[in-house]
Amino acid sequence: MSSTIPSTRVKNPEELGRYLLKERRSLKLTQKEISEFTDVGRKFILELEKGKKNARIGKVFELIDALGMELHLVKRGDR
Amino acid sequence: MSSTIPSTRVKNPEELGRYLLKERRSLKLTQKEISEFTDVGRKFILELEKGKKNARIGKVFELIDALGMELHLVKRGDR
DNA sequence: AATAAAAGTTTCCGATCTGGGACTTTTTTA
DNA sequence: TAAAAAAGTCCCAGATCGGAAACTTTTATT
Numbered sequence: 001m002s003s004t005i006p007s008t009r010v011k012n013p014e015e016l017g018r019y020l021l022k023e024r025r026s027l028k029l030t031q032k033e034i035s036e037f038t039d040v041g042r043k044f045i046l047e048l049e050k051g052k053k054n055a056r057i058g059k060v061f062e063l064i065d066a067l068g069m070e071l072h073l074v075k076r077g078d079r
Numbered sequence: 080m081s082s083t084i085p086s087t088r089v090k091n092p093e094e095l096g097r098y099l100l101k102e103r104r105s106l107k108l109t110q111k112e113i114s115e116f117t118d119v120g121r122k123f124i125l126e127l128e129k130g131k132k133n134a135r136i137g138k139v140f141e142l143i144d145a146l147g148m149e150l151h152l153v154k155r156g157d158r
Numbered sequence: 159a160a161t162a163a164a165a166g167t168t169t170c171c172g173a174t175c176t177g178g179g180a181c182t183t184t185t186t187t188a
Numbered sequence: 189t190a191a192a193a194a195a196g197t198c199c200c201a202g203a204t205c206g207g208a209a210a211c212t213t214t215t216a217t218t
Contacts, residue, residue, distance in 0.1 A: 006153070007086065007151035007152065008151060008152045008153075009149050009151050010150050010151070010152055011140070011149070011150075012137075012140055013136055013140065016136070016150075016152075019152055023154075053135070053136070053137035054135040054136065054137055055135065055136045056132070056133040056134065056136070057092055057095070057131075057132070057133070057134045057135070057136055058092055058132035058133055060136055061090070061091055061092065064152070068154060068155045068156065069152050069153060069154055069155055070088050070090070070153045070154075070155050071089050071090075071095075071152060071153075072087060072089070072150070072151040072152075072153050073086065073087045073089055073095075073098055073102075073143070073148050073149070073150060073151075074085070074086045074087075074149045074150075074151050075085065075102075075148055075149075076147045076149050077147065
């Protein structure tokens with residue numbers, strides 16, 4: 001299937017972190033607030049936003065969800 | 080920006096694993112082969128494909144790349 | 159500029175990962 | 189259906205995570 005939803009490619013943990021930070025800011029949420037209504041600690045958010053390479057995927061999904069976002073897989077080179 | 084690239088939403092580690100397995104199969108690659116040309120071990124691939132919750136994000140990116148795919152972030156509810 | 163809030167840093171430490179190797183089970187294919 | 193290949197399981201050991209809490213630095217607000 002095909003979609004016309006705006007999406008941002010993230011190539012690596014650095015880009016992921018940068019984007020999550022940007023999104024959190026635009027939602028006017030603090031790290032503390034998010035850590036309070038999710039299962040994700042403040043330190044985790046802090047480190048992920050700074051590009052942590054080894055964060056655990058389950059928690060990454062939780063945080064993405066908390067920020068009102070989704071993760072999509074795209075086949076490279078598809079047209 | 081907007082795109083018309085086919086993408087598959089992955090909500091959690093289970094869906095991610097399922098999709099990566101499907102993609103690996105369609106590329107006719109074995110776990111062993113991938114582990115040989117990447118920095119990702121066979122056991123890691125095995126467990127991720129089975130939906131491992133705590134896989135580390137850096138290796139997930141490596142595997143996605145090895146399978147010729149990209150990860151995209153999408154704002155939920157955007158139209 | 160002073161105060162407060164948010165963000166970033168550091169330490170401690172139990173929990174869990176990851177790769178390697180060896181073995182078993184399942185699937186493929188000749 | 190027999191052999192080979194792939195996938196899955198198990199144990200080990202060293203590495204790293206991630207929460208909590210206390211502290212420092214940066215940013216925001218008055």
